[in-house]
Amino acid sequence: MKPESAVVSITVNGTPHRLEADTRRTLVDLLREDLGLTGTKIGCGQGTCGACTVHVDGVRVLACLLLAVTVEGGQVLTIEGLGTPDGGLHELQQAFIDRDALQCGFCTPGQIMSGLGCIGEGRANTAEEIRESMSGNLCRCAAYPGIVAAIADVAEGQGA
Amino acid sequence: MTGARTPPEGRLPRVDARDKVTGAAEYTYDHSEPGQLHAALVCATFARGVLRDIRTAAAEVVPGVRLILTHRDTRGAVGPGLALMDGGQFHTSFDPLAGPEVRYHGQMVALVVADTPEQAEQAAALVELTAEELPAQVDPYAADEADDIEVFALRRGDPAGAVTHADLVVEATYETAAQLHQPIEPYATNARWSGDRLTVWSPTQWVVGEKHGLAAALGVEPDQVRVISRHVGGAFGGKALTLWHTVYTAEAARRLRRPVRLGVRRGQMATLGSFRPASRHRVRLAARRDGTLLGYEHACRTQGSRSDVLPLGGTALSARLYRFGAVAVREHVVPTDVITPGFMRAPLEFPTSFALECAIDELAVAAGLDPVELRRLNEPEVDPVDLLPFSGRNLPACLDRGAELFGWSRRQAPVGSMADPRTGETLGWGVAAAYYPGYGGGPTFCRARLSGDGVVEIALAAQDPGTGLRTALAQLVVERLRADPRRVRISLGDSDLPLAPMAAGSCSSATAAAAVEDAADRLLRRLRDLARKHWPGQEPAPGQAVPDRHRIVTPGGTSIDFGEIARREDGQAVTVEGSWIPEGLTPGMVADARAGRFVQAHETTPTAYRASYGAHFAEVGVDRVTGRVRVRRMVGVFDVGRVLHAAMLKNQLRGGMLWGVGHALMEQLHVDKEHGRFMGVDLGSYHILTHADAPAVEVELVTPPGPHADPVGARGAGEIGVVGSSAAVANAVFHATGRRIRRLPIRAHDLVDQ
Incomplete structure (x- = not known):
């Protein structure tokens, strides 16, 4: 079997890219290997852990389950794209620090990207709702209480 | 940028949190080197036997493939690795590429290196194995007891004799399942040679050990090896020791004169490193009618491999928990056809404490006593094994404070007498003690x-x-x-x-x-x-x-x-x-x-027995129709000595308690007897706690410094949170349902009439 490549046009964190990619390359590998954006993690490669969560066209997706070439023309937002241009943190990132919503930190970028989605979808009204909506993002350190509190803080601040 | 707010507990916020919330923290697989090649593993698709042939022709012609390492190429190139128990740094002394022998399903049998990860994966999938297969036994309870290896025994007094004049005797068998660490960061290795000097990026709990282990196996001096592990994405004991895929990634980099990176796939994790072995415990407690303990007998059988003998029983520690009167404990390892099990968060204490703390609850029921009271009643003045004074034992204080926080005085003792009218759940409240030895650390x-x-x-x-x-x-x-x-x-x-x-x-x-x-x-x-x-x-x-x-x-x-x-x-x-x-x-x-050997001071000093203590309280809600168990809230109170940073400690303790909930209700490696393997090893099948499963957890610290502690006086909190947590849940399930489930995990069908 001869591997094939294709050209994909993709905008990541506001920057347009035109790349030739192996058609088997996943979005998460494109971000990490071709663009050097290693904040998005690979925990399982099967869509079961949520560590690779990014946003495509404003919707949270699992970047390990998407072939990069299928994201043609897409607008991708990763953990590196949050915050202000001068290096300031997004309020959800700050809330994760304030609530100590992490230990090892490996699932954290995915939790934050998913948490943003959860808030944006209007599913952060109660702790129970947040837990339900965030259950695709595993944290083996079980820093769950802090994560839920951080998301609730930001949702409340936005009047959600 | 939002200004820095007051951190939890008024102390420093986690100093690496900023790097972790921005994605800047570099983990092993994030590191890249110019000219880096990519590796993938081929693992055995049968349980046990001898490889007759490894056909690599189809894999070799995949564009970009640079190297396929099998036992045929590696003999003599890589030296033996000493296991930890033999004074070395390796997880197992069995080198999976040392020869054609396959000892367990999923054993690494080849490493493929290519220009891209996709090419390496494709080529790995094309490697064909032919083998002479042999029968395999993965279920420790089906293994012949004659092969058991006794690894520990201890006796104080005559507990069997105590049974003859006891008013109350509790005798039962408890089981814990084989479990996986499942850190969210998979194993990975980055290896780069500069001349004869090797730098390895590896997620490890022990950079010094990894350096010496790699040097020995690769035949170089320790000074030639540097190991970097700045951030580790969860370890829990599973990344403590040197693993063979790390050695072979470095060996491939040496042969190719190029940096090589390996990313292990989730489904391969279970058979490249450690797991928590299944265990079965026979416990007998003898007591007077008033609850005074007279004897404690505990015999456990713990799953092992055919390659190494690792004692993980933990009864030397449980024997010091109460004033037992007389004690007799014995531990056996049961060799099975699996990779060597190993250390997983409270490796000795978790299984043993589940058995003992459930048995204590059974005794409380038999004696008609409150389980908190029964534990208080049997508080020892000195360590029952060596008769040494305790260095700051505060179990009663933990029990009292936990009971207060939990509202234990409102507990209605009769089984099934508490309910939540809103959800229709029957409620159960359970308690268990926690303990963890105060190891003195190393130089x-x-x-x-x-x-x-x-x-x-x-x-x-x-x-x-x-x-x-x-x-x-x-x-x-x-x-x-x-x-x-x-x-x-x-x-x-x-x-x-x-x-x-x-x-x-x-x-x-x-x-x-x-x-x-x-x-x-x-x-x-x-x-x-x-x-x-x-x-x-x-x-x-x-x-x-x-x-x-x-x-x-x-x-x-x-x-x-x-x-x-x-x-x-x-x-x-x-x-x-x-x-x-x-x-x-x-x-x-x-x-x-x-010299890279594991050195750790014992919990027993000439003048004292050091340990941390704690108490777990759990509320479960049981749906009596479906048998679904939900842990609704938990309280944990711990004495872990001097507190260096309360927020860090409490985060770890909460995490440990939640591990106990997962251990109690879902975590289990299933045995596929037909194929002689564990099945369902990925995160789709091996269930760990999710957000939705996690109850509210309240943690408090009791902190009077012990008189015999070291100058810092801190004893750590990484493991005690998981000790006793599952027992508190199981005891709560009994209180709700009247069903004593002695095997973890507790399943819905254990609780419904069939």
Whole structure:
């Protein structure tokens, strides 16, 4: 079997890219290997852990389950794209620090990207709702209480 | 940017949190090198036997393939690796590429290297194995008991005799399932040779051990190897020891003269490293009618491999939990056809405590006593095994405070008598004790360096796999030197730094803190001397110059910034060394540690028995129709000695308690008897706790310092949270349903009529 490549046009964190990619390359590998954006993690490669969560066209997706070439023309937002241009943190990132919503930190970028989605979808009204909506993002350190509190803080601040 | 708010507990926020929430923290698989190649593994698709052929022709013609390493290519190139129990650093002494022998399903049998990860994966999938297969036994309970290996026995008095004159006897068998660590970061390796010097990036709890293990296996001197592990994405014991895929990734890089990176797939994790073995426990408690214990017998059988013997019973610790009267414990390892099991968060304590703490609950029911009261009643004055005084045993205080926080006095004792009318659930409240030995840690050295810009850098070869060690040490330095937190750096996770022990045994934070405290004190003395030297007009009396906000203030009122003091010295930096050699370690043991061997002071000193204690309280809600169990809330109160950083400790303790919930209700490696393997090893099948499963958890610390603790007095919190947590849940399930489930995990069909 001869591997094939294709050209994909993709905008990541506001920057347009035109790349030739192996058609088997996943979005998460494109971000990490071709663009050097290693904040998005690979925990399982099967869509079961949520560590690779990014946003495509404003919707949270699992970047390990998407072939990069299928994201043609897409607008991708990763953990590196949050915050202000001068290096300031997004309020959800700050809330994760304030609530100590992490230990090892490996699932954290995915939790934050998913948490943003959860808030944006209007599913952060109660702790129970947040837990339900965030259950695709595993944290083996079980820093769950802090994560839920951080998301609730930001949702409340936005009047959600 | 949002301004820094008051951190939890009013102390430093986690110092590496910013890097972790921005994605800047570099984990092993994030590291890349120019010209890097990519590796993938081929694992055995049968359980046991001898490889007759490994056909690589189809794989070799995949574009980009550079190398396929199998046992045919590696014989003699890689030396033996000594397992930890044999004085080495390896998880298992069995080198999977040493020859054609396959001992377990999923054993690594080849490593493929290609230009891209996709090419390596494709080629790995095309490698064909032909084998002469042999029958395999993976189920320890089906294994022949005649093959059991006795690994421990201890007797104090005559507990069997006590049974004959006891009013109450509880005798039961308990089981815990084989389990996986499942850190969210998979195993990975990055290896780069520069001439004859090797640098390996590896997620490890022990950079020093990894360095020596790799050097021995690759036939180079330890000085030629550097191991870097700045961030580890969850370890829990599974990344404690050197694994063979790390060796072979480095060997491939040596042959190809190119950097090689391996990313292990989730489904391969279970058979490349450690797991928590299944265990079965026979417990007999004898007591008087009033609940006074007269005897404790505990025999356990723990799953093992055919390659190594690893005693993980833990009864030497449970035997010290109560005033038992008489004690007899025995432990056996059951060899099975699996990779060697190993250390997983409270490896000795979790299984044993589940059995004992459920048995104690059964005794409370038999005696008609409140289970908190029964535990209080059997509080020992001295350690029952060696008759040593305890170093700060506060179990009664933990039980009392936990009961108060939980509202235990409102518990209605009759089974099934409590309910939540809103959800229709039957409620159950359970309690269990927690304990963890106070290991004394290993020899630890550290360097404190003050540079001309005023930055104080603390460096040691310890690891922070999420434990919060960096933060606890930064807090310590800030307090000790009255330093500005923005000018304190903690450097860990590099084998080139001063010697420090493995992150294990819940003692590495205390050990590191003792060495850092020493270094900070030495640095302060040096700064005072230098202030005297360079500001002679302001000469303070010895010991009088005080630090304040990163400055030394002399008695004359001159306030000198740390950086200014360093700049006055020619070298532009002031460097001091600190150290901590735990009590009881000989110079020979320190030399052993320097040579990369595992050295850890015992929990028993000549004058005291050191341990941490705690109490778990759990509320479950059981749906009596479906059998669904939900843990609704938990309270945990712990005495872990001096608190270095309460927020870090509590985060770990909460995590441990939640592990106990997952262990109680879902975590299990299923045995596929037909194919002689574990099945469902990925995160789709092996269920760990999710957000939706996690109850509210309240943690409180009881902190009177023990009289015999080390200077730092901290005992660590990494593991005690999971000890007893599952028992509290199981005891709560009994209280709700009247069903005593003695096998973990508790399943819905255990609780419904069939």
